[in-house]
Amino acid sequence: MPWPRQLHSSLVSESVHGEIIRPSTVLPSKREVITIKTEDGLDLVGEIATPLTPAVATLITLHPLPTHGGMMDSHIIAKAANRLPAMAAIRVIRFNSRGTESALGKSGGEFDGGESERYDVEAVIALAKERFPSEPIWVLGWSFGTDLALRHARDGAVKGLILLSPPLRTATDEDLRFWGSDGRDVIALIPEFDDYLPPDPARERFVLIPQLTFIPVEGAKHLWVGEPAVYRVLTEIVRVINPSALPLPTQLPKQ
Numbered sequence: 001m002p003w004p005r006q007l008h009s010s011l012v013s014e015s016v017h018g019e020i021i022r023p024s025t026v027l028p029s030k031r032e033v034i035t036i037k038t039e040d041g042l043d044l045v046g047e048i049a050t051p052l053t054p055a056v057a058t059l060i061t062l063h064p065l066p067t068h069g070g071m072m073d074s075h076i077i078a079k080a081a082n083r084l085p086a087m088a089a090i091r092v093i094r095f096n097s098r099g100t101e102s103a104l105g106k107s108g109g110e111f112d113g114g115e116s117e118r119y120d121v122e123a124v125i126a127l128a129k130e131r132f133p134s135e136p137i138w139v140l141g142w143s144f145g146t147d148l149a150l151r152h153a154r155d156g157a158v159k160g161l162i163l164l165s166p167p168l169r170t171a172t173d174e175d176l177r178f179w180g181s182d183g184r185d186v187i188a189l190i191p192e193f194d195d196y197l198p199p200d201p202a203r204e205r206f207v208l209i210p211q212l213t214f215i216p217v218e219g220a221k222h223l224w225v226g227e228p229a230v231y232r233v234l235t236e237i238v239r240v241i242n243p244s245a246l247p248l249p250t251q252l253p254k255q
Contacts, residue, residue: 001229006104018254023079025228025252027086028052032227033104036095036127038119042108044125046072046095048131051085056242057136057159058091059084059129062145066100066111072100076142076164077232088245095124099149114147121152129157130145138241143196143222146188147171150179160185162237166255167196168205176208187213187240189233191220223242241251 028050036044041111060090061077061129064070072078081092096102097120098109109116121139130136136159142147146166153161159177166188168176181188186209190202199216206212215236220229231248 002100012101018251020251021083021249023075023230026082029081029085030152034093034127035121035141036048036120038098038109040109040116040119040125042098042119043104043122044095044098044107044120046103047081047104049081049085049092049094051091053088053089054136055085055091055132055139058093058132058235059241060124060128060137060153061092061094061137061146062141062153063094063097063100064142065144066097070102070142070144071102072096072104076230078142079230080237081233083248084237085235087234087248088242090238090241091135093124093128094102095120110149113217114144114151117148122155124163125153125158129155136241140164140237141166150175154178154182156241158184160187160240162240164224164233165189165191166202167197167198168202168251173208176206180209180211183211183238185213186211187215187216189215189217189234189236190221191222191224192216192218193221195222199202 006057007093020252032048034046036046042190043200062075077094084090096107098107099111100107137157139153140162147170147225149161150171173236190199
């Protein structure tokens with residue numbers, strides 16, 4: 001049964017067309033627990049969520065700061081893995097960076113502030129290239145993950161970056177200039193009320209990437225709390241990777 005395409009004014013009530021998609025909703029996909037081996041000898045815990053239909057692309061996700069609770073189960077990343085394979089035929093890879101723990105387990109090593117995490121990013125890109133060589137690879141970073149993406153996801157197989165709430169804490173002007181001269185797509189979603197880098201200063205910093213698609217999101221905050229915020233983020237991801245899947249459904253097919 002095809003996904004219904006109606007949008008609804010409420011995301012928290014039942015519909016005659018089917019059950020509303022909720023924060024806990026997990027849509028069908030094939031889920032595989034993986035171990036990612038880094039060049040410096042660590043084992044990282046991860047998961048691949050694969051569509052039940054042919055995938056159009058692979059999305060690698062980089063989670064927020066682990067010293068502040070960030071991990072592969074951080075809600076935007078978990079919901080991307082729970083929904084996008086079924087909604088938009090996007091394969092989603094998520095993992096715990098070094099020293100980070102989630103329900104699936106703890107990755108080897110220790111948090112290194114984004115330095116040795118270079119090996120983590122390079123290892124997961126290498127895995128995607130080896131396992132899914134015919135698929136475009138996109139990298140999604142959230143908060144700390146955006147710094148990792150800008151600094152370390154330079155492999156030529158990466159089609160582009162999607163940045164959620166970039167703080168630009170450890171990414172330097174040199175990193176921004178790299179992407180500006182490289183020319184690949186970079187999309188940045190900037191919450192209006194971001195705690196670290198709201199839209200006006202973000203525009204000034206990102207001027208070094210002239211091809212950047214800058215998306216200020218009215219009313220949003222750094223953590224993208226609430227189902228409307230999640231829907232907006234997932235919509236913008238799909239707009240970049242597989243726009244033919246839009247609009248995303250807000251309800252399950254009626255049984």
